[in-house]
Amino acid sequence: MEIADSTEIINSALDRIVAGYVFPSRAAEVDRALRARLAAGEYHALSGAALCEAVTAHLQEVCPDRHLRLLWQDEPRPPTAPADDGAGRAAFLALMRAENHGIRRSEQLDGNIGYLDVRWMADAGEGARAIGSAMELVARTRALLLDLRKCRGGSPAGSAMWCSYFFPDDEVHLNDVYERSTDSTRQYWTLPYLPAPRYLDRPVYVLTSVTTFSGGEDVAYTLQAHGRAEVVGETTRGGAHPTTHHPVTEHITVTVPTARSVNAVTGTDWEGVGVQPDRAVPAEKALETAHERARGRWG
Incomplete structure (x- = not known):
């Protein structure tokens, strides 16, 4: 049962957005x-x-950032400290264990x-x-089809690890992530050590859909930008x-984008525009199309 009224909820959400959103000027527009x-x-x-849906629509009307949302969950969760990174990480790791680490x-x-x-x-x-x-x-x-059509996100470091398998060493600068709260940038490079052989000198096809989001x-985007x-x-x-x-509240969470990605090749990212396919086909045809192309390349 939601105890806080809509005014309290929206005021609290807007305070978090103004304090943390990666683009302060856009946060001010949203707030007004x-x-x-x-x-x-x-x-x-x-x-x-219904409140969450309406507020999310209005947030994204002013600032079309698909990570900027007010989310409702049916099961109550104790409202822990807003920036409890430890609790957030623990919940993510628990989800990954339950989901076979996404595979x-x-x-x-x-x-x-x-x-x-x-x-x-x-x-x-x-x-x-x-x-x-x-x-x-x-x-x-002889070729690989990496199906991300139902990939909904995850860890930036995990994304970098996946990408690392398709490059020969640790000398490829993949992207950077700028964090507003610290005014700092973290660089992501291919990793020097991987627990399996790298997948080199063979074609890779990434399958996408309108559901593919965030980490996917x-x-x-990274493999496409690097021509891999x-x-x-x-x-x-x-x-x-x-x-x-x-x-x-126990049922409502506000998600605030606090950082932005900058690809090392393009100097930008896919925010608001998505990753544009090299070969556009309906999602349900992507596997068949990529398989045919992979087999064709090898005769």
Whole structure:
């Protein structure tokens, strides 16, 4: 049962957005627009999931950032400290363990074509063995289909680990992430050590859909920008900003993008525009299309 009223909820969410959103000027615009709606009584009759949906729509109307959201969860969660990074990381790791570190399926397709269905970008520490095991299974294939059509996000470091398998060493600058709170930039490079063989000198096809988001987009965009993979499928959802989750009530969380990605090749990212496929086909045709192209390249 939601105890806080809509005014309290929106005020709390806006305070977090103004304090943390990666672009302060956009945060100020959001704050003005939603406080005007609040003063006009637009949220007075709303509560629960309906309130979250309305506020999210209005947030993204002013600032079309798909990570900027008010989320409703049916099961109550104790409102812990807003910036409890330890609790957030623990919850993410628990999810990754339950989801096999994002790896749903590995298969050898006809023509000795490898196939991996990846749903999350796992933590680069705990997920390293699982990622390595998946790459070991396709290590001797002649081409690889990396299916990210249902990949919804994950860890930037995990994305960098996945990308590292497709480059020969640790000398490839993948991207940077700028963090507003510290006014600092973290560089992501290919890793010097991996627990399975690198996948080199063979074609890689990344499959995408309108569902592909965040960390999944990171891998698709990075490999495409570096000329290491061909993207086959649909334009992705378009969320490039690493995000912090702030509990507002037991049922409501505001997600605030606090950082931005900068690709080392393009100097920008996929925020708001998505990853554009090299070969555009409906998502349900992407696997068949990529498989045919992979087999064709090898005669």
